[in-house]
Amino acid sequence: MTAFPLRMDIHPEVHGFFDKDTNTISYLVRDPSSDACAIIDSVMDIDYSAGRITHDHADELIRQVRDRGLRLEWIIETHVHADHLSAAPYIQERLGGRIGIGAQIMVVQDTFGKIFNEGTEFQRDGSQFDRLFEDGDRYMVGNMPVFAIHTPGHTPACMVHVMGDAAFVGDTLFMPDGGSARADFPGGDAGVLFDSIQRVLTLPDEMRLFMCHDYGPNGRDIQWQTTVAEEKAHNIHVGNGRTREEFVRFRTERDATLAMPRLIIPSLQVNMRGGEVPTDRDGRPMLKVPVNGL
Template sequence: MFDPNTLVNMTIKPDVTAFFDTETNTVSYVVKDPNSTACAVIDSVMDIDYAAGRISYAAADKIVQHINDKHLSVEWLIETHAHADHLSAAPYIQSKVGGKLGIGAKIRIVQDVFGKIFNEGTEFQRDGSQFDRLFEDGDTYTIGGMTAFAFDTPGHTPACMTHVIGDAAFVGDTLFMPDGGTARADFPGGDARILYRSIKRVLTLPPEMRLFMCHDYAPGGRSIKWETSVAEQRAHNIHVRDGISEDEFVAMRAARDATLAMPRLIIPSIQVNIRAGQLPEPDESGKRFLKVPVNGL
């Protein structure tokens, strides 16, 4: 297995700008090379009024405006995984400011699983071809003068990856802030034991490595936060701090996940995100539809 520490370069300190979406508690990021105008967008959000069936782009437009105001050049649009709680705005942002769309290569597993659940038919490609780049464990890519790399951190979903850019790591849903713990592992393809091992892989990174979360739910009513460190997670994470065993974690996750309702937007999110943020193809009349599998999730 690839050792992520072989590629860590803590001397590079990217500029990170966060955008918090209150509707989905999602944090999106613009990550800029400090020595050029090059940047990447990570885990963007497309708005949906689910009851009305209307898509809009207020959250994405804030990112686009920031990019334009700062005269940035978008080189990558990164998805840490196929999200189940918000719709990706990557194709919309790509149409406005460019960039290549990348996700973990194991998205093909997710596409296969949910292609069956949503009865997508043979016209839905399950080979990841909707994306511009499929990252394998240890793959590198550049953002201006920065070398970024991705490594597998499955467990929440099979396709979850952590992206390391200099002294910053973007962990998706693998971890929450220390007082929030960890993500659920009961979706199709999820596995609590694998999640524990993935988290421990993240926590082998240097103690001072900045960790950026994809979500925050403000436990206890505190203010929203999204940045922590490897050292802080190892010392204080309520689910996986040092000293908590794999078996203890698996038992905790199984008990906790059994109490959790499905995310409000899981049905539209999965169908859109396995298509790299695109809506399903229109029917003969030009209308697009999302399916609801009854008793299917």
């Protein structure tokens, strides 16, 4: 068994909030022994064609925290999302808490800083975040110990956060009938993703796994919770003994057929800044479109 600092005796209270526009699930996670909580993978609403940003999804999370009498300690990003915009600063301004992401955010910032032709004023050192997590880092939500696992492959900065018997896997895994996320973005690697998934699957069979996205394959209802045992037995991309070579071949061929995510251009610009919308030289919120850059 792995040397992870497991606490399967701790059962955090987990509430998922589905955003149907981006198929994203955000989570409110409560330490069962206190009023402390964390928010994972929040969403900021955008009407891209109109250039309009709103905060309905984030406002619901904020309302839930307040109505439950909770104290927000952490706002966690499992990775730099390419399909939705983070609402982390908006939530932090209203509830407090620290914003955290994987330390490899600096690799992502360097890569996409070049693609979006950002000037020297764009810091590529992760300073937009309050905490940069390295593999194995530990922190607390109230009295509940948490540890982070570096799971690159989808992006270099992907992290899984394990809170008691609950693990929040970002895009490292999908539900068993959804398989896995693509690995063809800059900095992605199908072989590395396979290795990261195998590492997650060394967690105890009964570990609850919470997905960042679900698309309801074959018309089923949206779901976001499964277990390590279910993934090992039934995941259509990595389960039931599929080899690394088979996965890399399948993932590479499949990724070549996929279109870019609808919101990748605004998402990357905002999320590599910790959820802040970039501004022009006059201080007005402004997004760029790099032509033939992705």
